[in-house]
Amino acid sequence: MSFKKDLNNIHDKSYKDLFSTNDAFLSFVNTFIQGEWVDKLEKDKLILVDKSYILSDYEELESDIVYNATIGEQNIIFYVLLELQSSVDHSMPIRLLMYMVELWREILRNSEKKEIKRKSYRLPAIVPIVLYNGTKKWTCARNFKDIINESQLFGDNILDFKYILVDINSYSKEYLYEFKNIAAAIFLLDQDINAMEFLERLKNIVINFSNLTSEEKLLLKGWIKNTTNSDEIYDMNKLVDDIFNESKKEEVEIMVSNASNIFGKLKSDGIKEGKKEGKAELLITQLKKRFNGLSDYYTDKIRSLPEGVIDKIAADIFDLEKVEDIKKYL
Structure with a gap:
């Protein structure tokens, strides 16, 4: 078992809780998004929209966060799509377009017809943002026109937009440490x-991110508890409570660096986890050879299986007549 939970909806809710505060959302935009308009955003002019626009087919795969903002006299909508899954979905530009159109449709439905027909009428700008935490490289088209057949023939005569990608794993830890937010x-x-690095980073955050507000510390504690398996790291929930309540740097270091009851357990878990991962990768290779390939659905499922189930599939591999037979083990 990994020390992090792998359920997408848990991560989605944790991020939605995090970005439900203006301070956290503004921190996110200021840190990871470039643009002249970024510096013009003000906390008291951000309004969280309590509504989701996710298509029913994708409700279990992704989530969204919507903010209204004003810069001067201009109304802006920030649409953040939480793509917290292990594989890249190349329909992303299409889905973003559908969500953006639905936002505009709702605005038009709630606007006076006389107002819409005026020459001065303007729709609010929608800034599409994708937050991705997968480990695979993001290879999906960023510009909408790149998924249109022969788009180069039509120049500016066809619809186009470019979404902002925030790829969590693309940033170095040195870069992230600079911001302390x-x-x-x-x-x-x-x-x-891995778990060892997680604890080391957690220690550095508690010691060095001294400008976090009490509310932000509560958000961070809640996020950690929601997204980690407590028992995998020597009762993570208790550890988090203890280190955030401790004001002395030396005491925090002792808590996190207690080799006898934390790091020793992590090393043991790491050996077990590495053994299981090796078996999973070997089984995936064998299944790919047997069935001339294997979809991401099955590879992701196999990697999350207990070691005993992986051993069972390996023992029964020649009894599997078609790839769908794997489902009975999942």
């Missing part, structure tokens, strides 16, 4: 790291 702290802990 809530968004950087979450990204440091949500990257693809």
Whole structure:
């Protein structure tokens, strides 16, 4: 078992809780998004929209966060799609377009027809943002026109937009440590790291991110508890409570660096986990050869299986007549 929970909806809810505060959302935008308009955003002019626009087919795979903002006299909508899954979905530009159109449709439905027909009428700008925490490289098209057949023939005569990609695993820890804010702290802990590195980063955040507010510390504690398996790291919930309540740097270091009851357990778990991962990868290779390939659905499922189930599939591999037969083990 990994020390991090792998359920997408848990991660989605944790991020939605995090970005439900103006401070955290503004921290996220200021840290990870470039643009002249970024510096013009003000906390008291951000309004969280309590509604989701996710299509029913994708409700279990992703989530969204919507903010209204004003810059001067201009109304802006920030649409953040939480793509917290292990594989890249290349329909992303299409889905974003559908969500954006639905936002505009709702605005038009709630606007006076006389107002819409005026020459001065303007729709609010929608800034599409994708937050991705997968380990695979993001290879999906960023520009909408790149998924249109022969788009180069039509120049500016066809629809186009470019979404902002925030790829959590693409940032170095040195870069993230520079900011010392809530968004950087979450990204440091949500990257693809092992339990030892997670604890080391957590210690550094508690000691060095001294400008976090009490509310932000509560958000961070809640995020850690929601996204980690407590028992895998020597009762993570208790450890988190203890270190956030401790004001002395030396005491925090002692708590996190207690080799006898934390790091020793992590090493043992690491050996067990490495053995299981090796078996999983070998089984995936064998199944790919047997069935001339294997979809991401099955590879992701196999990697999350207990070691005993992996052994069972390996023993029964020649009894599997078609790839769908794997489902009875999942």
